Structures are given as structure tokens and as C-alpha cells.
Amino acid sequence: METLDLEAPFRVTDFKQWVYCPRILYYQVCLPGVRPTTYKMEAGKDAGEAEEGREARRSLRTYGLSDGRREFEVPLLSSTLGLRGKVDMVIWRDSVREVIPVDYKFSNVLGEHFKLQIVAYGVMLEEASGYTARRGFCYAIPQRRAEEIKIDQKARATLQAALVEMHRVLRYEVMPAPTPNRRKCLACEFRRFCNDVV
Numbered sequence: 001m002e003t004l005d006l007e008a009p010f011r012v013t014d015f016k017q018w019v020y021c022p023r024i025l026y027y028q029v030c031l032p033g034v035r036p037t038t039y040k041m042e043a044g045k046d047a048g049e050a051e052e053g054r055e056a057r058r059s060l061r062t063y064g065l066s067d068g069r070r071e072f073e074v075p076l077l078s079s080t081l082g083l084r085g086k087v088d089m090v091i092w093r094d095s096v097r098e099v100i101p102v103d104y105k106f107s108n109v110l111g112e113h114f115k116l117q118i119v120a121y122g123v124m125l126e127e128a129s130g131y132t133a134r135r136g137f138c139y140a141i142p143q144r145r146a147e148e149i150k151i152d153q154k155a156r157a158t159l160q161a162a163l164v165e166m167h168r169v170l171r172y173e174v175m176p177a178p179t180p181n182r183r184k185c186l187a188c189e190f191r192r193f194c195n196d197v198v
């Protein structure tokens with residue numbers, strides 16, 4: 001069973017569950033240990049590791065950059081945000097004190113949770129380094145394409161609002177309402193716990 005980290009109780013990857021249905025995260029943090037590690041999670045991890053080797057040979061022009069140094073698998077922890085995680089790659093632009101998080105994705109679709117993850121990594125990197133994070137990238141492995149994500153005031157406010165709610169769920173063990181999109185429930189592994197969805 002995974003122990004709860006009180007300094008940083010949430011993983012950046014938890015945004016995936018949060019965006020899909022906030023109630024999944026409730027089950028995960030308030031009933032820890034009930035979620036199995038699925039094949040998809042392991043496959044994604046292996047694909048990310050293989051991508052690191054290809055990334056080393058890839059030009060920074062992929063990201064529209066002419067300079068920068070790359071660092072892989074960078075662990076991050078923010079007790080301010082209550083978040084922990086490991087970003088696939090960081091591009092440091094020392095000349096302008098800019099830091100750019102890059103995360104590899106197995107998916108072609110850039111879902112809302114990917115954006116939240118990139119913004120969270122950017123804010124955590126800022127906090128740790130003093131550099132500025134203005135943008136990040138999701139690199140879609142199947143399409144071999146980097147998509148830029150702005151880390152602007154609006155994106156930061158969206159991140160903050162999500163975190164406030166997530167911490168409220170954890171602190172007060174508040175069960176969120178079920179997702180309004182009940183089609184999601186059909187494939188949900190937590191369906192047996194939700195007695196109020198058909």
C-alpha cells in the first residue's frame with residue numbers, strides 16, 4: 001500500500017484522475033491501496049524511458065529553441081503546492097534564466113490533465129530554481145510532435161483552483177459529486193463503490 005506523503009500528498013499524475021472524475025481521486029487518497037497498477041501504466045513508463053534515448057539525439061529545434069541544456073527524469077517536490085512528481089525532461093536556458101518542462105505522452109490527444117501537469121511542473125521548477133517558467137511542452141510519442149503549453153496567469157489560476165479543491169477533498173474527506181458524463185462510469189474500475197450512479 002502506498003503511504004500518504006503529508007508534505008506533498010498529491011502526485012502531478014493525479015491530475016489525470018482529477019480531470020476524468022474527481023471522485024476517483026477521492027477513492028485513491030481516502031481509500032489508499034484499492035487501485036491496482038494497470039498494464040497501461042507500466043507500458044507508459046517503459047515508453048517514456050525509451051524516449052529519453054531518442055530525445056538525446058533530437059534537436060532542440062523540435063521545441064523551436066536554438067539553445068538550452070537538457071536534464072532528464074527530474075524529481076520535484078513542493079510543500080507549498082503539496083505536490084510531488086518527476087518530469088520527463090527539463091530544458092534550462094541559463095542565458096535568459098528560463099526553465100521549460102517537457103513531458104512525453106503516449107497519447108495523440110492533448111487532454112486537459114496534460115496541460116495541468118505541465119503547468120504544475122513549471123511552477124514547481126520555478127519554485128526550486130528561481131528561473132521563470134513561461135511555457136512547457138507535451139511531446140506526443142506516436143506523432144513525434146511537441147505541443148507548446150503556455151504557463152500564463154490563466155493557466156496558473158486553473159492549477160491553483162484544482163489544487164484547492166483536491167486538498168479540500170483530502171483534508172475533509174469530502175466525496176465529490178459523480179461525473180456528469182455517466183458514460184465514463186461504464187469503464188470505471190471504481191464503479192462498485194459508487195452506489196449513486198447507474
Ligand code: SF4
Nearest residue numbers: 021178185188191194
Ligand atoms: S463510477 Fe463514475 S462517478 Fe464513480 S468514480 Fe467512476 S467515473 Fe466517477
